[in-house]
Amino acid sequence: MLTEERYQFIRDRLAAEGKVLAGELASRFGVSQDTVRRDLRELAKSGQLRRVYGGAVAPAPFAAATIGQRGSHAVEEKLRLAKAAVGVLASGQTLFIDGGTTNEAIARAIPRDVELTVATNSLGVTSALADLPLVELIVLGGRYVRDLGTCVGGDTLAAVAQLGADLFFLGSCGLDASRGVTAFDSAEAEVKRAMARNSAGIVIAATSDKLATAAPYRVAAPDAIRHLVVDKTAPSAILADFERLGAEIHFA
Amino acid sequence: MLTEERYQFIRDRLAAEGKVLAGELASRFGVSQDTVRRDLRELAKSGQLRRVYGGAVAPAPFAAATIGQRGSHAVEEKLRLAKAAVGVLASGQTLFIDGGTTNEAIARAIPRDVELTVATNSLGVTSALADLPLVELIVLGGRYVRDLGTCVGGDTLAAVAQLGADLFFLGSCGLDASRGVTAFDSAEAEVKRAMARNSAGIVIAATSDKLATAAPYRVAAPDAIRHLVVDKTAPSAILADFERLGAEIHFA
DNA sequence: TTTCTTTGTGCACGTTCTTGCATGTTTTGC
């Protein structure tokens, strides 16, 4: 019995029934439960199932429902980034959070026992925070843009102008030590600029593919970044540039 | 029986019927009530349900006012109402839609090929419409109120004031032919009043338990209702009153 | 062929998780 055969059987069984039991698989394959557990661990690592006590279940449909191509590896990376990014939070703070899948992951990673005031123009972030009892949630309305999952426009700008925040979690941007933070869309950039202007510090959690890239619209100067959350594969030369400009580097 | 299976069953049951009983779940699963209570505690910790004495109910934004009433029959009734309510729409119209489970059902029932401009302060309605390609969606931001699932406050009022709509889908209210439309919350009523003021006509889809009830805060006069969508069990005497006041009655 | 490395597997051990029971507390209905 090849390992791959077991994998395929598990995948099929999950698709058909939604769950598998470790003990049942072991007796069916004629191997020890340890081997089955190793299989499950391996498949879980690539997001093909979710391990639970006693076996495994089909993965959450959450990934499929949301935006873009986000491979399973990128999900894990974003989750690690999100957990590290939450580390810069302190109870009682006021935050701006804008759009992007990384920011949605961060919002979902905020623990239930932290007291915060959060203003966001992202539908995903709003949904993620809507249930947290200690979060005072302010929705920044405006024209909803499907492709971004956020609100933009004059109404959004007006709402931002009335608020001030300790930290601004800035998402889905290009990031370059000389050009600073840049966005791909004009209206989006306007809102980000307003949020940056009304915040004491900017937090950016960047997957490694965002580093050293630039987009047309300028959002913030490179020295405006207070916290930069990256994974351990980020080139140290680039990080050194940001550190020199005053950013605090956090590794996921 | 995996723990996760019990979780899933509870989630499904809550979505369908709005409530679960600890004792009933225990006998169905073949485990002790202690285990069921532990499950409920766990799900409550992540906001997936709200614990009550004897079991649990669906979390705030969806439970709204009617906890015991929303059996699977009530869900079906709301679906029928929603389909009928969509009948009053015409392509090219501009709508206000506020909160409530009935309005969320209506939003989900809007077909993909209708061109509309929709302004809403409800998170559920926003989520329902976010994917429709022909709907220009305007999010009315403000302070998010967990129990209502909507935004209220001065910012919301200001955003409403800048817009005008053909129809206002008014939800989760008391409804009485002499007192008109009434709401349970002061801030909520303010927003509804503003929407009513800036709309040419009001549409109300009411489950039969809403008819001939009243709440403290006045929202609109009884003769402001243009379309009233009810099921066939609605008392004809009450409907006659509304019809005399100028409402058009639609049966689901 | 012989030797070494790689990979997959099973076993032993300690750890963590789940569960039912016992106990004491809180809530509900009368």
Next chain:
DNA sequence: GCAAAACATGCAAGAACGTGCACAAAGAAA
């Protein structure tokens, strides 16, 4: 106010789990 039901908490037994290690089979290098 009282009794019963529902609940929270601590505890112990057992199941499931992770890890390190040994062993065997397959292939590569000498």
